[in-house]
Amino acid sequence: MSTTSRAAAPRRMPPEERERSILHGATALAYESGLEALTVRAVASRVGVTPALIAHYRPVMDEFVAEVFGDIVSAEREEVLGGFAPSGDLRENLQALVETLLDRTRDDVALVWVQSWSLGASNEALGQRVREEMDLWQSGLEDVIRASGPGGVDPASAAWLLLAMVDGMSAHSLVKWAPHDRAELARRTLSAVLDHAD
Incomplete structure (x- = not known):
């Protein structure tokens, strides 16, 4: 029987906690690589969520x-x-x-x-x-x-x-x-x- 692997879904968080995690992840990324590194995809990868979730919380990059x-x-x-x-x-x-x-x-x-x-x-x-x-x-x-x-x-x-x-x-x-x-x-x-x- 074959199985397919799926990426783990992001842990559900209250909106305030998710806001903090996104900001903290983006801040850590900027400290490491500068402001130019802040893209929707890069922040999503850093935080471990989908780009769509980043765009939902921060619609204007x-x-x-x-x-x-x-x-x-x-x-x-x-x-x-x-x-x-x-x-x-x-x-x-x-x-x-x-x-x-x-x-x-x-x-x-x-x-x-x-x-x-x-x-x-x-x-x-x-x-x-x-x-x-x-x-x-x-x-x-x-x-x-x-x-x-x-x-x-x-x-x-x-x-x-x-x-x-x-x-x-x-x-x-x-x-x-x-x-x-x-x-x-x-x-x-x-x-x-x-x-x-x-």
Whole structure:
């Protein structure tokens, strides 16, 4: 007697649990392979469900990509900015923050950011979320600068310059074009920003 094998059907879950599993699976996939890996089929394979089920829960893939991007980068922002006391030496605070962001263990988030700038040019939902997250980083870094006390530094200008440096160096590192000692370059750039940002 012959038998035919069938793929196991996805375990039935309450809608809220299924929503979480889809988002978590897509987020893990983006951490590993970037935002470009987020297709209906790839997410379905990762979660272990049919593409039709992904399309049912996330009918607009552009919006889903924006959602995953937002979850990843907002978690990093909250982690990094939340780790700083509202007082202390400005130079030490900013140096620690920049070195944290440039740590090579964060290259997965760097890839998500770099791809978001490219994909956001044609994905308006993603482009909007990118702008919102960049604004939140700008304002958050300005708050760190203000909380560290006076020093003749314009918080808006200093924040913009530091974020531009971090973004550039992070992007360079993805193609292995970066200084051997990124921390030293960060220190020199930070000194230039703090001495001349006003």
